[in-house]
Amino acid sequence: MSEEKKPVLETRGLGISFGGLHAVSDFNISICSGELVGLIGPNGAGKTTVFNLLTGVYVPTEGTVLLNGVPLNGKKVHQFVAAGVARTFQNIRLFDDMTVIENVKVAFTKDIKYGLVDAFFRTPRFWREEEAMTKKAMELLAICGLEDKADVLASSLPYGQQRKLEIARALATDMKVLLLDEPAAGMNPTETAELLACINTIRDSFGIAILLIEHDMSLVMNVCERIQVIDYGVTIASGLPEEIAQNPKVIAAYLGE
Amino acid sequence: MKKNGIGRRYLINFIATAVFFILALVVCGNGGSRMKLSVVPSIWQCCYLIIMAASLNLVLGFLGQLSLGHCGFMAVGAYSAALISLAFQRAGFYEEKSGVAFLLVLLLSIVAAGVLAALLGVLVGIPALRLKGDYLAIITLGFGMIIVNVINNIPFCGQQGLGQGSASSALYATGLGFSNDEKVQYLWVALLTVILCLSLMFMFVRSKYGRAIRSIRDNEIASESSGVNVNYYKVLTFTVSAFFAGVTGALYACSNAALATTSFAFTNGSILNSVFIVVMVVVGGMGFLTGSVIAAVVLFLLNYTIKNGAWVAALPAFLQNVFTYPMLVYSIALIIVIVFRPKGIMGSSEFALCDIPKWKGWLQQYFASRKAGKEELRHE
Ligand SMILES: Nc1ncnc2c1ncn2[C@@H]1O[C@H](COP(=O)(O)OP(=O)(O)OP(=O)(O)O)[C@@H](O)[C@H]1O
């Protein structure tokens, strides 16, 4: 069914090398709206590097990233975000000295219409936009279960909630594709279950494409419709969860030959 | 509901500012000679130091970039304002330092000083896109030095000045430079400028702009990945900060009889020194504008009383010797602040009039927590 739809995010022969090291090579993926795809692989396989390529942090040495069929070559990171790619980080990167709600509001910056004059002189437009934004931010925080923490400093949140705040902030960029880099890392089973519920809500209510990196196999097998496996930067398998679980190449890569 | 609360806050602040403004003018206008000779000139100095510290805080505290050339912008502002006023005077637009014509020129020079400094701010902001930390500090330090030398070597700034007499010497007689009487007369201009500049800076940091630049300070990569155009906001902050520094330059030109580039140089041993402004920001708390205001006034008073005050003379001899090296005292003060109040003397909150009723509760909480801490120690 999803084969008939046009993919939102597509890559063609994406690759990057650092000096002599081919961190990622010939990476091809296509994701449609509403799909949840898992990206797995052993440590150092190049998963985070793929994310950095998809968000413009790294400039690919070969291949292209296409969003809705439009290539994003040569664009800056914030232009990737404006085009509709949002991400979270494996090692949490929040704005520590800002409140939870401010963290989310930063991601609205590009969509706010008021200018310097409105800000300096507090025009009605300023108040209107700020108010609308506060409301939207609170909605996003509610999705991630953080609405009662809106005014505390981001750094004072417990670990699991910091990860959720990263997701809320990514959602605020009004994205078409959401990239989650090990969102469950370091979480206890309850937190993971909450996160899972949160991800499902997002998928159902936003209708966006999600690409998920995760080491927790049960989580990946549970939520992902498709899984792509990479090892040493090369795609070794891709398909339905059950196929992946039985794939001898994948088993070999994980257990080591 | 919430919006009403904000409206009330604005009203309270507005009324308090207006009362302060009128009170200051009445008191200063009717004081004796001591008022005229030392208090009012000091207030002028405080005025430009406050804006300097607050505007540097935009770059240092909110954007998180170390800039050591802030006085360079002030120099540009001072010379622009001085030359503009002189030009108008030469053109016969005004003769006396009074009347509507002069007032117009005064306001024009203040705004023009800001705009010209802001243009330079763009230029300094551009290297800040590629450099960070120490490297940026060196670049901005260099900028401060270069600007002073450039001004020195422009004929009409440094030496001959607009054909007859230079900006360096003719200010008092013909340009902006105010006598003590005029400083009293035009005190409202200085106070109003400070109030306006501070309000604008508050509005700036409490909008999407403030959020964006603080996010860059906290985590540049995450900021970019949240769609913030980091380069744009960096240059913008440098520009806005330079604008206000330029405005202070105009106030400086008003409160001094003559301009000399050495007063803006890095080697300047007095309080007006880019490094000293950095100290004010650090002492007041990075990222807290009210802290900068308080630190600017406190450090000015410290500097002033060390130079002129009686209390130094009352100290034991060995301490007096220390005070003959004021810079040493400031360094010690800075170290003490960094050790005991790393977030600045104000701690981690802005001073707000609306919070005053809450102070009692905060103090009780503070003492209660200290008591609890002591009890805990005893139990151990
Ligand atoms: N900027 C860089 N310069 C040089 N090498 C890099 C760079 N970024 C990544 N690499 C290399 O690319 C390889 C893949 O790293 P990457 O972080 O993408 O792995 P990963 O699959 O995310 O691993 P993990 O599961 O541990 O997060 C590693 O060998 C890493 O050392």
Ligand SMILES: [Mg+2]
């Ligand atoms: Mg990784």
